[in-house]
Amino acid sequence: MSSSKYANLPFIASGEKDVFETDDLPEVDQIGLQQPIHDASIEIIPSNTNDAFQTFAALDERDSAIIGRESKESYVDKYNRLKAEIEDLKNNASNEIGSDVALEIDDLALKLANLKEIRCQKQASSTSMIVQNVQAASAETKNIGDSSLIKYELFCKPDRERVMDLCRVNYLEQRIKKIENILGINETQQEFSFLNNNFKDQSIMSIVIQLSNKVVQMDQSSLERIDARLHSVIEKLNQISEKKSSLENLNMTEKLNELYDYYVKTVQNRKTLPNIMERLQVLSDVQxxxxxxxxxxxxxxxxxxxxxxxxxxxxxxLKFLKELIETNSNNIRNMIADFDKRLEKLKN
Structure with a gap:
């Protein structure tokens, strides 16, 4: 067996083991062994799942179901929110019954009593000042004793006057609203669509003037004039309808006459139709x-x-072939002549 061509190459170790052992783990087991990140710009916050669970387990997340203060609440939402808060207070009070709560309640009771005393003192001082002012005014009036003067005493209740003014203003607003609804100015009223369409985007004065003008037109004299004009218009309409009917009759008679003429012509030419059909058939065959x-x-x-x-x-x-044949024959003749000349030379 011949030696390999890679046997004596440089930088190749010979006479050593082909398998090497290492302490490294396989790639599947190396996923959990990640090196920690050491960077000054990254802040590592130490956290523990057990500590986080214990801190957030005691929180009450029922406030998230209540609508925020910034949103506009309805009366039902406010009632539900207050009810939930009262229940929370009851639960907290029942859970936190002790000496501290009792002390807080006593302090609050003392504060309320002090506030009531201060308020009563202020009211008593204000009433005493008013009584003193009234007594001083009465003393001054007694000192001025002139029998020629006539005295008028007015008893006015400002609260009652204010209520009466508000009632009058409300009554006027209701009347104005009723007038606006009748005239169609209020867009929410859809009962008076005719007035809404005619008097839209107009002032009350202009609407009243237009309505007064229309009412004036409904007098007896104006109604008689309108009646006379309507009679004349009706007569003209009757004349137009009569003329229209006469014209329609004329048009119908003309159309009937034309149809009769066509019928007469077709009856006259009916005998020639078979011959014409035969000729047309023959013409189609010829075509x-x-x-x-x-x-x-x-x-x-x-x-x-x-x-x-x-x-x-x-x-x-053929022309090309003839030319080729002629050229070839000339060439052959020349070759034969040259061949003859050479033979003669050889003979000689």
Whole structure:
């Protein structure tokens, strides 16, 4: 057996083991052995799953079901939120019953009592000041004792006057709203569509003027004029309808006359129809034969052209052959003549 061509190459070890052992793990087991990242720009936060679970387990996430303060709440949502908060307070109070809660309740009671005393003192001081002012005013009026003067005493209740003013304003607003609804200014009212379409985007004054003008037109004199005009219009419409009916009748008679003329002509020409049909049939046959003959002529012409082309080609080929034969015969004659001359020379 011949030696391998790679036997004595340089940089190849010979006489050593082919398998080497290493302490490295396979690639499947190397996934969990990741080296820690050492970088100043990356902050590593130590975390533990057990500690995180214990910190977040005590949290109450029921507040997430309550609508946020920034969103606009309805009365039902507010009621549900307050109910949930009251239940939370009850649960917290029941869970946190002890001496601290009792002390807080006592402190709150003392604070409320102090606030009530302060408020009562302020009210008493204000009422005493008012009484003193009234007494001083009455003393001044008593000191001015002139019998020629007439005294008027007015008893006005500002709260009642304010309520009365609000009632009047509300009454006026209701009347204005009713007028706007009748005139069609309020877009939400769809009952008066006719007025909405006619008086849209107009002021109340202009609408009232237009309505007054229309009411004036409904007087007796204006109604009589309108009645007379309507009678004249109806008469004209009747005349137009009569003329239209007469014109329609004339058109119908003309069309009937034309149809009768056509019928008479067809009756007169009815006897000649079989002959015409036979002639038309013969003409169609002749046309078919003519078409076939024209197609055959076209085929013949195409064949003639092909034959003519082939004849021309053959004539050209014959001319070429003749020329070749002549040249070859001349060459052969010349060769024979040269051969004869050489033979004569050899004989001599």
């Amino acid at each position: 078919e034969k003519a078409c076939n003959f024209s197609t055959s002529l076209a085929d013949v012409k195409s064949v003639q052209e092909e034959i003519q082309l082939s004849v021309d080609k053959n004539s050209q080929n």
